Amino acid sequence: MVLITLQKKAQIASNGLTLVSILDYTDPGDWRVPAQENVIIWPGNPWIKPTDRAVLKGTTLRIGVIESVPFTIVQHVVNESGYNTTELIGYVPDLIELLRVTTGFIPVIQLASSNQTYAALVQAISNGDYDNVIGDVTVISSRREIVSFSIGIFDNSLSIIILQSFNVDIDLLSFLKPFSRSLWLLVLIAFVYAGILMCMFERHDNEALQNRSLVSQLSMSLWFSFGNMVGYGADFHANTASGRLITAGLFILCLMLVASYTANLASDLIISKSQGTISGIDDIKSGKIPFNRVGVRVGTASEDYYLREEIEIIIH
Template identity: 25%
Template sequence: MVPSAFEIINVIGKAERVIGYWTPERGLSRNLYSKGKAAYSTSKNKLKEPIWPGDTTQQPKRLRIGVPLKTGFNEFIKVEWNPEGDIPIVSGFTLDVFLSVVEALPFPLPYEFIPFVNKTKQSAGTYNELLYQIKLKRFDAVVGDVTIIANRSSYVDFTLPYSESGITMVVLTKRDERDNMWIFLKPLSLELWLTTGIAFIFTGLVVWVLEHRENKVFRGKPVQQLGTTLWFSFSTLFLAHREKVVNNWTRFVLIIWIFMVLIISQSYTASLASMLTVKRLQPTFVDVKEIRKNGYFVGHQKNSFVKDFLLKDLNFNANMLKAYDTPEEYNDALSIGIRNGGVAAIFAEIPYVKLFLAKHCNKFQMVGPTYKTDGFGFAFPLQSPLVPYVSRAILKVTQDKDKMDEIERRNFGRETTCLDQASMVTSGGLSLPSFGGLFIITGVASISALLIYVTKFLYIHWPSSNTMDQERPFYMRILELAKHFDKEDPSAHHLNRAGPRVHPVPSVEIVGASPSIDDAHGHSRTSIEGSGDIIGDQDLNNHTLGSRAANIEPPHTPD
């Protein structure tokens, strides 16, 4: 049975209201049975006025939503034009999030997208200018990859962020230097090499001063003393020094010095082994100050607030900034190098950087500090009643991990960043500040020991210099004191080389009668014991025979 009429119902919450009918004969009409014969009509004016949300009969207008026109990073927001009706077609990550948010609202929200373009369908301005159209009431909202920052909040209200963000720096990576013949110099920075060399020489000089007057090893010709001092100092690096020291202050200095040498050598070995065995990506620049100091060009995303951030917060010169739009332009600008018109680094927001690195994982790196921002959000007029509703809907969507993963996978693919890129990044060689404390401790110890020793020497020997002729110049007294320092200290306990412990015994002079053999033995034993030395039995026998021979007179022959 075919129905002869249909009711047209206006749904109001959980209630309903009939606003008209439709019949095959008359089309739309307000009453089902009307007097007279009416012509067929499809006009909505034949129906009663519907009641819209808010208990009003005035049909609400669609929300005019402005969207930015981008030529790069279209994974976030992309605007195309339908060739048939010249109607904009919007797509991308931001749109998918917005559509999910609208579905989560407790009420319907009619809207239409209006691209922010000029008559030639090119971008009509920056993101700040796009947001300002809300204040001018040309747009009711803005949906796009819009970053929430303080100065924008003075003329628009932002929802809660739907994506985290922040500004970071992208630089070109160096090639792996494991095949470099000078890689053994890389573990330590130039400043650390120079400081360590100076410390070796200074420590050797301190040891020489402390040992020169008391230790025969550190005496001799000037060239020999210089060689011994340098050899002793540098051999401590391998704990290969064999020269013994006699001064307690020298021992104190060497304990601290060898401790520092051990730490530096172990750190050097570990760093070099890491460089030789692990393939690492080295960034060309890691410090913003270095780039700014040398006056290198830097890039930023076109029409982005990052330009103002570089000028006001990082104090870059406006002439050093270059704007880029697409990942391909990023790649070209960084690849050609600073000497060929390229840039040293590009500053961009983290979502764009991750997308860029996903395509060039082994060529570029994200380095340096991350400058925090509040993320991407949707913009509405100040005090708009829609902001709290949309913010709560954003929380529902972003907390649904499965939904967000699906949106990201649909727009970005499976990889949005380099896998474990942080583990591939390494800093330069070990720097001087890393060992600054050790050098300070060693220097203080060496200088303290040197000052104490010199003060003691001057206290003991300076009075003898005052006995000189008072008319002699002061520098002559200093030279005389230096000559005195160069002399060997007679009261010091010297380290003698290993040698025979047998001392020669002087011949015995015979006075008076010849002693007996027993007397000779006793006399020899007494002399030897008195000398404090030990003489072997053979020497003792020889001495006895010599004594006997001295007492034998040759036979007297008659004349």
């Protein structure tokens, strides 16, 4: 029978680390407790074997926070003794208090200076100034190389703020934009064609067209076609069945044209008022605004992102 000590556990002794046998393996394939049992000192120096992970109860943690509304708000209040003191309120202090009650650790909250950047705040953890930091710190690849991040609590978004432009470009032909050129041409052809047909069918039976020259009859018919097409109406009515049929067609055409024109015109006006100088980071990358006219807060994830995008533009 071969006896092999297979698993050992390292524990702290007075003279350093020692290895303690905890299980022996025998040749038939059995595990057994060694004949000479050794006392095992578990993390935290307890004699009882832990049944769960390490806990933070009673551990003092240096927690770094940075002033950022509404996450951490610094208030100056007067205490019961009449002295001015600094009080931290907001989402982060409330979260720290909830974690303290839940896990039982002892928080030592350290407020970062007002001129400290987020990049320096992350570096302070690596330097050992804080045990952890709770705040609106953006997770980026360069920061992951030096510290570890928990699961994000709030989603972060990058916004561009630009001065609103009040310059109005006057376009005298903007009323033609709701319809394309081909559609305007089709409307013109329908208008002239309906006027000619109206003149042919009504010139002999309609009193408004009788005793007039051919040019005058054609003009009145075109006026009739135009008035009914735009929904205004005309000075006379159709008397023949053919004329009434043309009038019904003009009414239907008027309904579709007016509804479509009004909707498209309103949409164009809304879009023109909502359009700014730039619409996103791509406009900055394309050079719509000079790079020296773009302001970015130093030491933030926005600075890293902007510099990375600018370097890519220079390389390409």
